Amino acid sequence: MNFRVRAATKDDCKHIERMIMELAVYEKMPEQVKISYKELERDGFGPNPFFECLVAEVTEDLKSKEGYTIVGYALYFYTYSTWKGPSVYMEDLYVMPDFRGNGIGKGLMSKVAQVGKEKRCVRLQLSVLDWNTPSLDFYVAKGAQDLTASEGWHYLRFDGDALDRLANEAPKD
Amino acid sequence: MNFRVRAATKDDCKHIERMIMELAVYEKMPEQVKISYKELERDGFGPNPFFECLVAEVTEDLKSKEGYTIVGYALYFYTYSTWKGPSVYMEDLYVMPDFRGNGIGKGLMSKVAQVGKEKRCVRLQLSVLDWNTPSLDFYVAKGAQDLTASEGWHYLRFDGDALDRLANEAPKD
Numbered sequence: 126m127n128f129r130v131r132a133a134t135k136d137d138c139k140h141i142e143r144m145i146m147e148l149a150v151y152e153k154m155p156e157q158v159k160i161s162y163k164e165l166e167r168d169g170f171g172p173n174p175f176f177e178c179l180v181a182e183v184t185e186d187l188k189s190k191e192g193y194t195i196v197g198y199a200l201y202f203y204t205y206s207t208w209k210g211p212s213v214y215m216e217d218l219y220v221m222p223d224f225r226g227n228g229i230g231k232g233l234m235s236k237v238a239q240v241g242k243e244k245r246c247v248r249l250q251l252s253v254l255d256w257n258t259p260s261l262d263f264y265v266a267k268g269a270q271d272l273t274a275s276e277g278w279h280y281l282r283f284d285g286d287a288l289d290r291l292a293n294e295a296p297k298d
Numbered sequence: 299m300n301f302r303v304r305a306a307t308k309d310d311c312k313h314i315e316r317m318i319m320e321l322a323v324y325e326k327m328p329e330q331v332k333i334s335y336k337e338l339e340r341d342g343f344g345p346n347p348f349f350e351c352l353v354a355e356v357t358e359d360l361k362s363k364e365g366y367t368i369v370g371y372a373l374y375f376y377t378y379s380t381w382k383g384p385s386v387y388m389e390d391l392y393v394m395p396d397f398r399g400n401g402i403g404k405g406l407m408s409k410v411a412q413v414g415k416e417k418r419c420v421r422l423q424l425s426v427l428d429w430n431t432p433s434l435d436f437y438v439a440k441g442a443q444d445l446t447a448s449e450g451w452h453y454l455r456f457d458g459d460a461l462d463r464l465a466n467e468a469p470k471d
Contacts, residue, residue: 175377200380248456270460280446288415291440295408
């Protein structure tokens with residue numbers, strides 16, 4: 126299938142919003158999405174962006190039944206290991222269902238790896254839900270190590286009231 | 299105990315390097331550390347820094363037996379949730395053994411939460427090894443959710459040859 130992977134621009138944010146929602150519907154949690162294209166524009170395409178994004182685009186003759194030529198995205202940002210240095214973290218990887226099986230997901234992920242390496246990143250990391258075995262198998266087949274299984278890493282989060290409490294208890298400058 | 303938490307400067311990097319190594323020795327993996335203060339200076343204090351860092355400092359009369367007044371650090375960076383928006387991720391939190399039990403770790407973590415909230419972050423996230431129950435208990439007691447236990451997130455990584463292979467397979471622009 127004829128597709129290209131390119132850096133997203135501000136004009137792509139409505140499409141990225143649409144695909145974030147498609148992914149959340151697939152994951153049966155659409156009500157969790159609090160982000161719209163306006164936040165994506167502000168957070169990814171202003172000064173000091175929080176993320177970078179790639180989109181996969183097909184030619185006009187291959188457009189989706191809804192008329193879309195942007196059919197996938199990979200959203201990522203840079204993290205840091207105090208042992209190894211810069212890493213790239215892929216937050217989302219998504220391809221519209223009708224376009225799967227054509228190497229688009231692999232193409233997006235490989236491009237994230239390439240962009241990361243250009244910034245001296247020594248790791249590409251991501252998280253997968255344990256019930257999502259097709260994705261787990263895909264990543265492991267491509268060479269990923271499952272650090273939760275092999276090293277026992279647990280992923281923790283503070284949000285809402287717990288985060289507010291913490292922040293309010295910060296020592297004075 | 300009299301201590302203050304402040305943003306690290308380039309001049310603190312030798313101390314941060316020292317404490318990164320102390321933490322790795324505690325974790326019995328000192329040979330894993332490939333980072334020195336020179337990389338920390340470049341990666342954290344140049345243009346487009348990969349991380350930010352706080353240090354905890356005690357007064358001169360409380361200095362460690364080795365003569366150090368910088369006795370702890372928290373190293374963090376910003377990440378992004380496509381459902382919720384900006385988050386702050388705490389990569390390392392460390393306090394020298396003789397200075398524990400005085401609220402320094404809590405002070406560093408609270409300050410990370412506060413700095414994160416100032417940047418509109420809605421989450422503070424971190425990872426902990428499953429055998430490290432004192433730390434797991436500490437974070438959960440402060441209000442963290444264990445997402446690996448509750449939602450089944452697995453943490454995956456590509457590095458070395460697997461990362462090179464991926465990057466080399468990226469589609470052409």
